[in-house]
Amino acid sequence: MTESFDTTPWRLTVAPMMDWTDRHCRYFHRLLTPHGRLYTEMVTSAALAHGDRSRLLRHSAFEQPVALQLGGSEPAELAQAARMGEEAGYVEINLNVGCPSDRVQSGRFGACLMREPALVGDCVTAMRAAVRVPVTVKCRIGVDEQDDYHDLQQFTQQMIAAGVQVLIVHARKAWLKGLSPKENREVPPLNYQRVYALKKEFPQLCIVINGGITTVEAMQEHLAHVDGVMLGRAAYHDPYVLARAEAAMYGEPLPDRDAIIERLLPYIESELAQGTALKHITRHLLGLYQGLPGARGFRRVLSERAHRNDAGIEVIRAALDQRHATPAAA
Structure with a gap:
C-alpha cells in the first residue's frame, strides 16, 4: 500500500441496499449526484456462478462510477464472481461483511464473517488476484459480544495484510440473533468515535463511514475525521440530499x-x-x-x-x- 492512494472517489457514496438500489434507483441517483459512487444491491457469488449472470449484472453506463457488491465466503467462487463483475464494467468489487440477516448468515456470509477475519482475508486475496479494479470491504464495528476496538483493529489489520485499501465501516455493531435486519440498522448504538480511531491508527487506509448520516452538515463533520461518507436510507427516502451534498462538496448548482x-x-x-x-x-x-x-x-x-x-x-x-x-x- 502506498500513501499516494487516491481516496477522492469514495468521498461521497450511496450504500448498497437490498431491494432498493437496483439499476433504476441508481440511474435516478446519478442524476442527483454526478460525483457520488453508487453501489449495487448485494449479489451472491453463488447466484452469479449458477444463475442469470446478464440479468444480475445489468446496468447502464450512465450509472458509472458504480461498484458491484458481492456476498459469499468461498474464495474461488468470489474470485470468479469478481471477474464477472469487472468484465461487466463495474469499477469496484465490494465484499459484504456487514449484513446481519438470517438468510445471509445461513449462507455463511455477511456480518458473521467478522468472526473469521482470516477467511475474509483469503477471500479478498483471491478476488484481488482475479481483477484489476479495487476490491473493498464493507463491515460493522463489531458483532454480538465481539465488540471491542481491539477486535475491529485485528480485523482491519487482516484486511490490510490482504491488500485492502478501502474499508467502509457501518458504525454500529450487528446482533446476529434477536434483531431483525431493520432493527440492526437502528437499535445498536452508533459509535462514530471508533471509526475515527481506526482512521487515526491506520492513516494509509481509506476509511468510509456509514450509519445514521442524514444531513450535509453531518457529512462535513465526518469528513474532518475520515476520507468518505456513505449515505444509506437518507439517500433513498430523501434523495435530494444527494444534490445538496454535491453542492456542498463539489460546488455543483442545486438542480430543480x-x-x-x-x-x-x-x-x-x-x-x-x-x-x-x-x-x-x-x-x-x-x-x-x-x-x-x-x-x-x-x-x-x-x-x-x-x-x-x-x-x-x-x-x-x-x-x-x-x-x-x-x-x-x-
Whole structure:
C-alpha cells in the first residue's frame, strides 16, 4: 500500500441496499449526484456462478462510477464472481461483511464473517488476484459480544495484510440473533468515535463511514475525521440530499427537482418500451419532494396509478400536475 492512494472517489457514496438500489434507483441517483459512487444491491457469488449472470449484472453506463457488491465466503467462487463483475464494467468489487440477516448468515456470509477475519482475508486475496479494479470491504464495528476496538483493529489489520485499501465501516455493531435486519440498522448504538480511531491508527487506509448520516452538515463533520461518507436510507427516502451534498462538496448548482424528472423521462420511456413496469421505477421517486408543498399529492398519484399494467409517462405527468396544484408549490 502506498500513501499516494487516491481516496477522492469514495468521498461521497450511496450504500448498497437490498431491494432498493437496483439499476433504476441508481440511474435516478446519478442524476442527483454526478460525483457520488453508487453501489449495487448485494449479489451472491453463488447466484452469479449458477444463475442469470446478464440479468444480475445489468446496468447502464450512465450509472458509472458504480461498484458491484458481492456476498459469499468461498474464495474461488468470489474470485470468479469478481471477474464477472469487472468484465461487466463495474469499477469496484465490494465484499459484504456487514449484513446481519438470517438468510445471509445461513449462507455463511455477511456480518458473521467478522468472526473469521482470516477467511475474509483469503477471500479478498483471491478476488484481488482475479481483477484489476479495487476490491473493498464493507463491515460493522463489531458483532454480538465481539465488540471491542481491539477486535475491529485485528480485523482491519487482516484486511490490510490482504491488500485492502478501502474499508467502509457501518458504525454500529450487528446482533446476529434477536434483531431483525431493520432493527440492526437502528437499535445498536452508533459509535462514530471508533471509526475515527481506526482512521487515526491506520492513516494509509481509506476509511468510509456509514450509519445514521442524514444531513450535509453531518457529512462535513465526518469528513474532518475520515476520507468518505456513505449515505444509506437518507439517500433513498430523501434523495435530494444527494444534490445538496454535491453542492456542498463539489460546488455543483442545486438542480430543480422537476428538471430531474424531465431528465429521467427518456430513460423511463426506453424501459417501458422494453417491458419494464412503471412501478419498478417510480417507487424510487417517491421521496424526491420530501418536505415540500405538494409532496403528498405527488406520492399519492404515483402510488395509486403506477402499478396499473398500462401505466405510462402520463402517470408521472399527472403526479407533477398534482404537486403543482398545491398552492404553495406553484
